[in-house]
Amino acid sequence: MERRDRKTQILSILAKSVRRIVEEEVPDFEKLQEIRLRAGQPVRVIMGNEEAVLPKKNGPHITTKEEVRETMDYISHYSMYAYENELRQGFLTVEGGHRVGVAGKVIMDQEKVKNIQYISSVNIRVSHEVIGCADDLLPYITKNRQVCHTLIISPPGCGKTTIIRDLIRQISDGNQYVKGCSVGVVDERSELGGCYLGIAQNHLGTRTDILDCCPKAEGMIMLIRSMSPQVIAVDEIGTSEDIHAIEYAMQCGCKLIASVHGLDMDEATKKPVLGELIRRRMFERYVVLSSEKHPGEIRAIYDERGSVLCRN
Numbered sequence: 001m002e003r004r005d006r007k008t009q010i011l012s013i014l015a016k017s018v019r020r021i022v023e024e025e026v027p028d029f030e031k032l033q034e035i036r037l038r039a040g041q042p043v044r045v046i047m048g049n050e051e052a053v054l055p056k057k058n059g060p061h062i063t064t065k066e067e068v069r070e071t072m073d074y075i076s077h078y079s080m081y082a083y084e085n086e087l088r089q090g091f092l093t094v095e096g097g098h099r100v101g102v103a104g105k106v107i108m109d110q111e112k113v114k115n116i117q118y119i120s121s122v123n124i125r126v127s128h129e130v131i132g133c134a135d136d137l138l139p140y141i142t143k144n145r146q147v148c149h150t151l152i153i154s155p156p157g158c159g160k161t162t163i164i165r166d167l168i169r170q171i172s173d174g175n176q177y178v179k180g181c182s183v184g185v186v187d188e189r190s191e192l193g194g195c196y197l198g199i200a201q202n203h204l205g206t207r208t209d210i211l212d213c214c215p216k217a218e219g220m221i222m223l224i225r226s227m228s229p230q231v232i233a234v235d236e237i238g239t240s241e242d243i244h245a246i247e248y249a250m251q252c253g254c255k256l257i258a259s260v261h262g263l264d265m266d267e268a269t270k271k272p273v274l275g276e277l278i279r280r281r282m283f284e285r286y287v288v289l290s291s292e293k294h295p296g297e298i299r300a301i302y303d304e305r306g307s308v309l310c311r312n
Contacts, residue, residue, distance in 0.1 A: 004095065004096075006029050006030070006096060006126070007029040009094070009095050009096040009098060010022070010029065010032070010035070010096075010098065010124065010126065011023055012074065013071060013074045013075045013094055013100070013124070014035070014071055014074070014124075015037075015066075015067035015068075015070035015071045015074075016070070017061075017067060018037065018043060018061070018063070018067055018071070021043060021054050021055055021061055022035065022043075022045070022054065024055070025045075025052075025054045025055050025056060026045065026047065028047070029126075031047045031048045032045065032046075032047050032126050033045075033046040033047065033048075033049070033125070033126055033128070034046040034123060034124065034125055034126065035123075035124040035126075036121070036122070036123050036124075037063045037067065037068055037071060037121065037122040037123075037124075038063055038068075038120065038121045038122075039063055039064065039065045039067075039068050039120045039121070040062065040063065040064075040065075041062065041063060042054070042060030042061065042062060042063070043060065043061050043063055065120070068119060068120060068121075068122055069119075071122055072102070072119055072122065075092055075094055075100055075122075076092070084114075084115050085213070086213065087102065087115055087116050088113045088114060088115055088116070089113075089189070089213070090102060090103070090116065091189070091190070093190040093194055093195060093196055093201075094196060095196050095201065096127055096194070096196070096201050097127035097190075097193070097194020097195075097196065097200075097201030097202050098124060098125065098126055098127045098194070099124075099125045099127070099190065099191065099194070100122060100123070100124050100125075101121075101122070101123040101125065102116055102119045102121065102122055102123075103116070103119070103120060103121040104116050104117060104118045104119035104120050104121070105117045105118040127194050127201065127202065128162070129162070129165065129166075129202050129203060130159075130162050130166065130296070131166065131169070131203065132166065133159070133162055133163055133166045133296050134163050134166040134167045134170060136298065137163065137167070137287060137298060137301075138167070138170060138175075138177045138178065139177055140285065140287075140301045140309055140310055141167075141284075141285045141287070141301075142177045142178045143284075145177065145178050145179045146178070146179070146255070147171055147178055147181075147231050147255040147257070148255070148284035148285045149250060149255055149256045149282065149283045149284045149285070150256070150257050150258070150283065150284070150285040150286075150287060151256075151258055151259070151260060151268070151278075151283045151285070151286050151287070152164065152257075152258070152259040152260070152287045152289065153259070153260055153262040153263075153264065153265065153267075153268045153286060153287065153288045153289070154259060154260075154261065154262070154288070154289035154290075155261065155262070155263055155289075155290070155291075156261060157291060157295065158289040158290055158291040158295055158296065158297070159289060159291065159294075159295035159296030159297075160235070160259045160289055160296075161191050161192065161235055161259070162295070162296055163289070163296050164192060164233060164235055164257060164259055165192050165202055165204065167233070167257055168183055168185060168192065168204045168205060168208060168233050168257070169203050169204055169205045169208075170205070171183055171205070171231055171257075172204060172205020172206060172207040172208045173205045173206055173207070180205075180206075180207055181207060181230040181231055182207045182208075182209070182227070182228065182229050182230050182231070183204070183205065183207060183208045183209070183229060183230070183231045183232070183233060184208075184209050184210075184211075184220075184223035184224075184227050184229030184231070184232045184233070184254075185204060185208060185209070185210045185211070185232075185233045185234075186211050186214055186215075186216050186219030186220055186223065186232070186233075186234045187210055187211065187212050187213070187214070187235075188213065188214060188215055188216050188219070188234075188235075189213075189235075189236075190212055190213060191235060192204065192210075192233070192235055193210045193212060195210060195212040195213075198212070209223065209227045209229065211223060215241075216234045216237060216239075216241075216242050216245065217239065217241035217242050217244070217245040218245075219234075220232055220234065220245040220246065220248070220249050221245055221248065221249075224248075224249060224252050224254065229254055230254065230255065231254065231255045231256075231257060232249050232254045232255070232256055232257070233256075233257040233258070234246075234256075234257075234258050234259075235258075235259050236259055236260065236261065237258050237259070237260050237274070238260065238261070240272070240273045243273040243274050243277060244273075246258060246277070247277065247282065250282060256283070260274060264288055265278075265286055265288065265300075265302060265306065268286070281304040281305065282304075283304060284303065284304045285301065285302070285303060285304070285309075286301065286302040286303075286306075287300075287301050288300045288301075288302075297312065298310065298312055299311070299312055300312070
């Protein structure tokens with residue numbers, strides 16, 4: 001089935017009354033980043049990092065409970081039950097890799113989230129790929145056309161997921177800097193591949209295998225046992241289980257591309273367990289991102305000894 005364009009994908013999941021407003025008020029869907037619907041509150045969008053209330057003229061449109069319910073019907077194809085596993089994580093992924101976050105009444109079962117009912121808030125995060133955004137980074141994290149163990153350190157909102165996504169694509173397909181190789185992706189929150197019905201909506205290359213909605217630590221071990229990846233990519237590591245799984249993957253001969261929240265090398269080094277890996281020089285490259293000029297800006301790149309390879 002032919003994939004629909006971004007505008008059609010987004011409009012098709014909105015309640016009809018909201019759909020008309022968004023279609024009239026959003027001039028460029030390539031710049032659209034978020035649509036937020038909250039029962040009893042105005043429709044809000046983010047375009048080009050600027051927030052706006054819709055419509056801009058004649059006063060805001062106040063979202064009704066019925067519009068939230070209608071939107072969720074379209075998102076779930078009128079079968080919320082079929083999406084119960086995704087909903088317990090607080091989000092769904094729709095065609096195009098767009099991520100729909102939800103909030104409402106949480107149903108618990110033995111101290112674990114079972115489901116979310118009476119949904120009152122919907123946050124549609126529009127998926128944006130930036131093909132080629134890792135071009136400047138790739139020469140620094142490869143050696144003899146092989147990938148180096150790489151840790152990307154970044155505060156939230158600095159484009160680390162976007163850069164990892166493009167790295168996966170380039171490593172999988174291969175180019176002048178790296179020989180194309182099999183890449184295993186553990187996509188715990190469906191942000192890298194943006195899988196919809198099991199199929200990645202983002203371009204992750206021709207030699208890439210994805211475990212969608214799978215915990216990172218378990219997923220890394222599963223991929224090693226089942227898919228024999230040469231490179232494993234994971235986003236936002238943090239738990240001790242994640243770190244131990246990374247160490248295991250390295251010992252199995254896999255190269256690692258991973259990211260962690262942090263401002264700089266010093267902060268990453270102070271993190272429990274991860275800091276020990278850094279002190280043992282397990283990673284060969286460290287990339288620190290910022291967003292002073294634009295998301296995904298490379299602030300510095302270090303080697304395993306902490307020597308600066310590149311600084312902006």
